[in-house]
Every structure is written in structure tokens, then in C-alpha cells.
Amino acid sequence: MTLDVSWAIAWVRGTAQTVAEHRDELVELDRQIGDGDHGENLTRGFTAVIQRLDALEEPPAEVGDVLKLVATTLMSTVGGAAGPLYGTAYLRAAKATGAPRLDSAGVVALLEGALEGIVVRGKSTTGEKTMVDAWSPAVEAAVLAADAGLDPAGVLAAAADAAERGAEATIPMVASKGRASYLGERSAGHRDPGAESSALVLRAAAWAAAEATA
Amino acid sequence: MKKLINDPQTVVAESVAGFGRAHADLVAVHSDPLFVTRVGGAVPGKVGLVSGGGSGHEPLHAGFVGMGMLDAAVPGPVFTSPTPDQIAPAIAAADAGAGVLAIVKNYTGDVLNFETAAELADAEGLRVRTVVVADDVAVEDSLYTAGRRGVAGTVAVEKIAGAAAERGDGLEQVAEVAERVIANVRSMGVALTACTVPHAGRPSFDLPEDEIEVGIGIHGEPGRRRVPMTSADEITAMLLDPVADDLGLAAGDQVLLLVNGMGGTPASELYVVYGRARRLLEERGVEVARSLVGNYVTSLEMQGASVTVLRLDEELAALWDAPVHTAALRW
Numbered sequence: 001m002t003l004d005v006s007w008a009i010a011w012v013r014g015t016a017q018t019v020a021e022h023r024d025e026l027v028e029l030d031r032q033i034g035d036g037d038h039g040e041n042l043t044r045g046f047t048a049v050i051q052r053l054d055a056l057e058e059p060p061a062e063v064g065d066v067l068k069l070v071a072t073t074l075m076s077t078v079g080g081a082a083g084p085l086y087g088t089a090y091l092r093a094a095k096a097t098g099a100p101r102l103d104s105a106g107v108v109a110l111l112e113g114a115l116e117g118i119v120v121r122g123k124s125t126t127g128e129k130t131m132v133d134a135w136s137p138a139v140e141a142a143v144l145a146a147d148a149g150l151d152p153a154g155v156l157a158a159a160a161d162a163a164e165r166g167a168e169a170t171i172p173m174v175a176s177k178g179r180a181s182y183l184g185e186r187s188a189g190h191r192d193p194g195a196e197s198s199a200l201v202l203r204a205a206a207w208a209a210a211e212a213t214a
Numbered sequence: 215m216k217k218l219i220n221d222p223q224t225v226v227a228e229s230v231a232g233f234g235r236a237h238a239d240l241v242a243v244h245s246d247p248l249f250v251t252r253v254g255g256a257v258p259g260k261v262g263l264v265s266g267g268g269s270g271h272e273p274l275h276a277g278f279v280g281m282g283m284l285d286a287a288v289p290g291p292v293f294t295s296p297t298p299d300q301i302a303p304a305i306a307a308a309d310a311g312a313g314v315l316a317i318v319k320n321y322t323g324d325v326l327n328f329e330t331a332a333e334l335a336d337a338e339g340l341r342v343r344t345v346v347v348a349d350d351v352a353v354e355d356s357l358y359t360a361g362r363r364g365v366a367g368t369v370a371v372e373k374i375a376g377a378a379a380e381r382g383d384g385l386e387q388v389a390e391v392a393e394r395v396i397a398n399v400r401s402m403g404v405a406l407t408a409c410t411v412p413h414a415g416r417p418s419f420d421l422p423e424d425e426i427e428v429g430i431g432i433h434g435e436p437g438r439r440r441v442p443m444t445s446a447d448e449i450t451a452m453l454l455d456p457v458a459d460d461l462g463l464a465a466g467d468q469v470l471l472l473v474n475g476m477g478g479t480p481a482s483e484l485y486v487v488y489g490r491a492r493r494l495l496e497e498r499g500v501e502v503a504r505s506l507v508g509n510y511v512t513s514l515e516m517q518g519a520s521v522t523v524l525r526l527d528e529e530l531a532a533l534w535d536a537p538v539h540t541a542a543l544r545w
Contacts, residue, residue, distance in 0.1 A: 027413075027414055031414060031416075031418060031419070033435075034433075034435060035293045035294075035411070035418060035433040035434055035435050036293075036411055036414040036418055036434070037291070037292070037293055037294050037411065037413070037414070040291075040413045040414070041291070041294055044291075075297065075298060075299070075330070076297050076298070076299040077297065078297065079268075079290045079291060079294045079295045079296055079297045079323060079327060080268075080290075080294040080295050080323035080327075081295075081322040081323040081326055082323075083295075083297055083323070083326075083327065084298075084323075084326035084327060084329075084330055085326070121326060122322070122326075175359075176359060176360075177322070177360055178322050178360060179321065179322065179323075179360070179431075179433065179435060181359035181360045182352075182353055182359060182360070182363060182431055182435060182438075183435070183436060183438070184359070184438060186436065186438075186439075
């Protein structure tokens with residue numbers, strides 16, 4: 001099986017829904033070690049994405065077109081650190097999807113592009129209590145799953161599982177990037193909101209792929 | 215949460231619109247995208263100054279738009295930086311052919327969005343220089359953080375760089391003056407209470423009645439440490455000593471002393487802090503040559519204050535004294 005533009009649209013709609021559902025939880029996580037706006041900012045961004053998607057006269061032709069629309073909308077509506085980071089992630093992911101349909105290798109390329117965007121924009125690496133701590137294990141798991149011959153839905157499920165474990169693993173970390181870093185040792189003991197929202201985004205991708213396969 | 219707002223989603227737009235109408239002689243408000251410019255637009259031949267960041271820090275930044283200070287300010291959502299498609303048009307509006315200096319506080323979101331906006335403006339052929347204010351000494355080891363935060367020292371950077379631009383300095387000179395202020399200004403803040411972001415609906419941290427947060431930034435985030443509540447004199451020493459030590463102040467130095475309120479502390483208490491901070495500086499043999507006391511870089515309704523010290527040289531003092539006419543600062 002392969003994933004096409006209808007999967008990408010379902011992914012984006014699913015992300016908007018799950019982000020809105022988890023808005024208060026993300027706000028609370030961010031309140032503990034940041035300034036409490038992460039859930040609000042992402043909800044505002046993905047609401048705008050859905051509005052722009054709905055307003056299109058013709059649906060986007062390819063996966064990359066959907067991701068590009070997400071990227072530009074997030075960059076122009078989210079602000080904060082999340083806007084440029086997610087915006088760049090979707091932009092690089094769009095660039096990495098050359099074909100109209102994605103096979104398992106295509107899904108891996110998409111995820112690698114997203115991770116690269118976050119790393120480049122945020123100048124961050126693993127262990128700093130950021131989104132990278134969810135995306136990096138997700139990409140590693142996706143590579144392994146694709147090598148093992150899993151289909152795109154299986155690759156995304158593996159990535160989402162790894163992202164959730166990655167978000168969990170940020171709890172004991174001391175932040176050295178982003179606003180939580182100002183708390184120093186006091187940032188330990190809290191789950192990073194960016195890693196958590198990243199896990200939600202990847203879970204939405206896996207759900208949409210499972211639906212597309214079913 | 216009790217606040218004088220209609221809707222958390224529209225509070226910033228409504229506030230900026232009201233600000234624009236109250237100060238129509240000084241500023242013009244552009245609503246889509248949202249930014250504020252000096253009335254009459256950019257001044258021909260003058261380097262343009264742009265700043266911005268999350269809302270909730272009023273009068274920063276829009277309150278400092280006007281003669282002798284900023285040409286444009288870009289308000290983001292509460293405590294969230296504005297987006298590049300807001301900042302880039304503000305940069306373009308501030309440009310009168312002599313280039314634009316962007317003054318950015320060192321927060322990841324502000325830095326990333328201004329960086330992107332500067333790239334967009336550069337692609338349009340504008341000359342943009344960016345300086346990053348990082349005056350908060352509460353951030354001890356910047357190796358393991360995103361670096362020191364930009365807090366109340368921003369007012370001094372905007373005032374002094376604004377005066378340099380107003381007297382006709384070129385972009386490189388204005389940027390150099392701004393960098394000199396940044397190199398010589400340090401701050402530290404304390405919170406007695408948390409603040410409540412409208413869309414979050416509850417205080418940004420839970421602080422018992424008998425404790426204070428020392429080393430806060432300006433986004434309602436917890437500070438570096440929590441200590442028992444104590445006297446104004448002791449709290450002032452907790453703020454001033456690290457600032458003075460970090461600056462390496464020596465007897466004979468001349469400084470500007472700024473005691474800034476976080477929004478919910480009365481002026482009477484700020485003057486208590488000022489009096490103590492000034493005595494502490496004088497005990498070090500440091501001369502307080504210029505002073506400013508009041509709410510300039512706030513965190514919504516937070517109770518608390520920050521102490522900022524800027525080491526002055528003759529030129530910086532003269533630029534500080536130069537005329538300024540904005541909604542929040544004028545002489």
C-alpha cells in the first residue's frame with residue numbers, strides 16, 4: 001500500500017482535532033515549565049490550517065502541497081517558538097516528498113525532513129528536553145520499521161510509539177533550550193510540551209494511515 | 215480570573231486599537247497584520263528602529279513608538295512572539311532608505327521569528343541589522359540555557375539607540391551604540407505573585423503567600439529559585455548585588471538605575487526598592503547619575519519588580535538625556 005494526498009488531508013484534520021482535544025493538557029504542561037501558551041498557539045495554528053484547507057477551490061494535488069500549506073499557515077499564525085519550528089518541519093517534510101504517493105521509504109524521507117527542519121531551526125539536539133526528543137526516536141523507529149518491510153501505516157505507528165516514549169523520556173531531563181531552560185534544574189520532573197505535541201502529531205499521522213489502509 | 219476583557223482571543227487587538235486611538239497624535243495602528251508605527255511613517259534619511267514581542271509587557275513596545283525611540287512595534291499574542299508576516303511589513307514601514315535596526319529580546323520565539331522576518335525583508339532588498347538584548351543575570355550559566363533573557367534593559371537599548379538614530383547616525387553606528395548598551399546593562403527580577411494569561415485562565419505558577427520567586431523573566435515563568443518572603447531591603451539586595459557583581463561595577467562608575475514594576479506593584483513600593491538599591495550602589499562608590507522608576511516592562515498584573523543597572527559613559531548619558539516623545543516615555 002501507499003499513502004496519497006487524501007491521507008495527508010486526513011492527517012492534518014486529525015492533527016487539528018487532537019491538538020484541540022489536548023489543548024488544556026498542553027497548556028498545563030507548558031504552564032509548569034514555560035509560559036502556558038503551547039496548547040493555545042497550536043490550536044490557533046491548526047484551526048487556521050483547516051480554514052485555509054476548506055477555502056481552497058480545488059483540493060491540493062499532492063502530499064507535498066498539503067504539507068506546504070500547513071507550513072506557511074503555522075509560520076504566519078502561531079508565533080512563539082512553535083510557529084517557526086513546526087513551520088520549518090512541515091516545509092522540509094514537503095520538500096522531501098517528491099512523489100504523489102508515498103511508500104515506506106517515502107514516509108521515512110518525510111519524517112527525516114521534518115526532523116532536519118526542527119534541528120536546523122532550533123539548533124537543538126537530543127537530550128535538551130525539546131521536540132527533538134520525540135522526533136529523533138520517531139525517525140529511528142521509522143527507519144527500522146521500513147527496513148523490516150512494514151507498510152507505511154506500520155512505519156508511522158512505530159514512529160508514533162517511539163515519539164510517545166520519547167516525550168515520556170523528557171520528564172527527568174533538565175532543559176537547555178527554549179524557555180524551560182531558564183528554570184535550570186527546576187525544569188526536571190515535567191514532560192516537555194513540544195515533545196508531547198510532536199507525539200500527538202505523529203499519532204494523528206498513524207491513525208490517518210490506518211484508516212487509509214482499512 | 216477577573217479581568218477587564220471581552221474575549222481572550224481578541225484582547226490584544228482591542229487593546230492595541232484603543233492604544234492607537236488614545237495616542238493618535240503619536241502612532242498609527244495597522245490591523246492586518248497587526249503592528250504600530252510612528253504617525254506620519256518613517257522619517258526620511260533616519261535609520262528605522264523596530265522592536266516587538268509578546269503582548270502583556272505594556273508599555274513595552276508600542277508605548278515607546280515615537281520621536282527619539284521606535285519607528286515601529288510589533289505586538290504578538292500575550293507572551294507569544296509575533297509572526298514573520300507581521301514583523302516583515304513593520305520593518306518595511308520603518309525603512310526610509312537608511313536601513314532598519316531590529317531590537318529583539320533573547321527568547322527563542324522572538325529570535326526565530328525576527329530572524330525569519332529579517333530574511334524576508336533582506337530578500338526585498340532592505341538593509342536590516344538585528345541586536346539581541348540579554349540583560350537578565352538570573353540566568354547563571356548560559357552554556358546550558360538558551361542564553362540570558364532580555365528584560366527591562368530593553369527600555370535603555372530602545373531609548374539610547376533611538377536617540378542615536380534621531381541625531382542621524384548610520385545603521386552601523388546605531389547598531390554599535392545598541393550593542394554597547396547591551397554589553398553594559400544587567401537586570402534581575404522578583405515576583406511576589408504570579409500573573410494570569412487570559413487564555414490560560416489560571417495563574418502561571420502557584421506561589422504560597424509567604425514565598426517569592428527570585429530571578430523571574432517577564433513571561434510569568436517561575437524564577438530561578440523560591441525563597442521565603444522577607445523585607446524590601448533584603449529583596450532589593452538579592453536583586454542588586456548579582457547585577458552589580460556581574461557588571462563588575464567599581465567605585466567611580468556612573469550608572470543609570472531603573473527600578474521597573476511588573477504591573478501589579480504600586481509606585482510607593484517601587485520607590486522603597488529604588489531608595490535601597492541606590493544606597494547599595496553608593497556604598498560601592500557608584501554614582502547613580504540617571505534614574506527611572508515605574509512600570510515599563512511588565513508581566514500583566516504580576517506583583518514584583520526588577521532592578522536594572524546600565525553603566526554609562528558620556529555618550530550614552532547624553533543619548534539617554536536626548537528628547538523623547540512617546541506614549542510612555544517623554545522628556
